[in-house]
Amino acid sequence: MDIVVENLTKKYGTQKAVDDISFRVKTGEVLGFLGPNGAGKTTTMKVITTYLLPNAGDIRIGQFSIHQHADQIKQHIGYLPENNPLYQEMPVIDYLKHVAELQGIEKSKIRKRILEMVRVCGLEGEKHKQIGELSKGYKQRVGLAQALIHDPEVLILDEPTAGLDPNQIVEIRELIKKIGKEKTVILSSHILAEVEATCDRILIISKGKIVADGTSEDLRKRAQGREILKVTIEDGEPNEIFQALQSLETTEVVDFIRQEKHSFEIQSKENQTSRRNIFNLCVDRGWALTGMTAIETKLEDIFRELTMN
Amino acid sequence: MRQIWTIAKRELRSFFDSLMAYIMMAAFLGFSGFFTWIFGADIFFIKQASLQVFFSIAYWTLFFFIPAITMRLFAEENRSGTIELLLTRPVSDWQVIIGKFTATLLLIIIALALTLPYYITVSTLGSLDHGSVITGYLGLILISCAYISIGLFASSFSSNQIVAYLVALVIGIFFHIIFDLLAGSFTGWIGQVISYLSISEHFGSISRGVVDSRDLIFFLSLTFIGLILTEMNLLKRRIA
Numbered sequence: 001m002d003i004v005v006e007n008l009t010k011k012y013g014t015q016k017a018v019d020d021i022s023f024r025v026k027t028g029e030v031l032g033f034l035g036p037n038g039a040g041k042t043t044t045m046k047v048i049t050t051y052l053l054p055n056a057g058d059i060r061i062g063q064f065s066i067h068q069h070a071d072q073i074k075q076h077i078g079y080l081p082e083n084n085p086l087y088q089e090m091p092v093i094d095y096l097k098h099v100a101e102l103q104g105i106e107k108s109k110i111r112k113r114i115l116e117m118v119r120v121c122g123l124e125g126e127k128h129k130q131i132g133e134l135s136k137g138y139k140q141r142v143g144l145a146q147a148l149i150h151d152p153e154v155l156i157l158d159e160p161t162a163g164l165d166p167n168q169i170v171e172i173r174e175l176i177k178k179i180g181k182e183k184t185v186i187l188s189s190h191i192l193a194e195v196e197a198t199c200d201r202i203l204i205i206s207k208g209k210i211v212a213d214g215t216s217e218d219l220r221k222r223a224q225g226r227e228i229l230k231v232t233i234e235d236g237e238p239n240e241i242f243q244a245l246q247s248l249e250t251t252e253v254v255d256f257i258r259q260e261k262h263s264f265e266i267q268s269k270e271n272q273t274s275r276r277n278i279f280n281l282c283v284d285r286g287w288a289l290t291g292m293t294a295i296e297t298k299l300e301d302i303f304r305e306l307t308m309n
Numbered sequence: 310m311r312q313i314w315t316i317a318k319r320e321l322r323s324f325f326d327s328l329m330a331y332i333m334m335a336a337f338l339g340f341s342g343f344f345t346w347i348f349g350a351d352i353f354f355i356k357q358a359s360l361q362v363f364f365s366i367a368y369w370t371l372f373f374f375i376p377a378i379t380m381r382l383f384a385e386e387n388r389s390g391t392i393e394l395l396l397t398r399p400v401s402d403w404q405v406i407i408g409k410f411t412a413t414l415l416l417i418i419i420a421l422a423l424t425l426p427y428y429i430t431v432s433t434l435g436s437l438d439h440g441s442v443i444t445g446y447l448g449l450i451l452i453s454c455a456y457i458s459i460g461l462f463a464s465s466f467s468s469n470q471i472v473a474y475l476v477a478l479v480i481g482i483f484f485h486i487i488f489d490l491l492a493g494s495f496t497g498w499i500g501q502v503i504s505y506l507s508i509s510e511h512f513g514s515i516s517r518g519v520v521d522s523r524d525l526i527f528f529l530s531l532t533f534i535g536l537i538l539t540e541m542n543l544l545k546r547r548i549a
Contacts, residue, residue: 049397051397079394102316104311
């Protein structure tokens, strides 16, 4: 089932938490929702799950709209809210049974589904423990199990790996990837590496607006419009080299990285490359070009650039 | 229907798992037993084979105990955030409210059922008016319904159980005693309206064995209004 968000606006009082955003997620796609705290990620997810009503706009999941068909939508969504709220005093198995009944799973199938979830989420050893006694990682698995128990076509996961250790993070990511092949998944995070590792597409949201939308390569390319090179040129007088580099017709800005080591950072003009010119320059002047690396823009930088202003 | 029962079942379990149910029942039976049999204007003091004493004690114990049971129903879910998961399941707000209401009512009915030995004992002491016993229990159940719905409403306000308890008590005390006291100082239709709002007025007549549709309508509408306000509270959160 596709998720179509159209001109969604949600206000808390007079403050717009989500400001007229539209996007689309296709079946079999894992969408990463990225943004600083308070950007509107959680709010958007709460509206998609019908927990909050929007001030304007519509969301359609398959052919269902949140305004007219909230009940059908609820049946097709699996939701893992922020902070993973669970009934701490219930044993895992009983909790899953409770959820299965609420989701309207047929009585005869409940047992099978619970066992399946216990297996998929790796809860074998913990299934009879009280949820409150479990470690954070296992609680998170219970959270995933309750979201998946009715085999929903749409999964909304709000910071699914928050507070987990690196091993658990890898496991949960693998699980999400596996699930994401047949289902529509939206997951939020502010850990960039995680989104990059799990998601097919990234949506960056800041102050309630979408500021970027695309695959991680798309985003890189966009931010990388200008080539940045780190160059080390030896045998010459640093200032002279600096002057010469700056006078190349393709360079925009030249910076010293470390003067004594003759390292420079060179930003080229848009859509141009200075590599050849630098090489030729060194050959002409008899300098030794001992290093030239392209600096790849990190996703962190893109993120900061997009969300800081 | 199945969803309502699923919710009620979970609430009941959590009453018993958290010992809340046992403490509540022990205290309820302790208080009402103490004052019915041992202390003050007890059965031996008034020398009548009647459960009037028990009913008037239970009238007060329920007033204090029901908010203590209802306070966590929504407040705890609000605090821990589980309300979000509950309301995004394919259940309506009404199913959630009715489920929680039913669970609490069942707990009260269990507590009341445990006082049946009182009835058996008293009926062996002399000729007991069985009709007024039945209506007395009916009255207690009706009062419970009203207080549960007030308690649910108070609980849906807050994520703090103490606040929920106090709000329920403050709303409850108007119906429990303040309207009754006020009614005396007003005359004419104002006095009549205020006296109609008093729970003690309606409970008095029911526990004496008179079941009037006026009383039934009063209790049922009070319950219903409480539940509607709870539903509005749940809805408001989604809009705000």
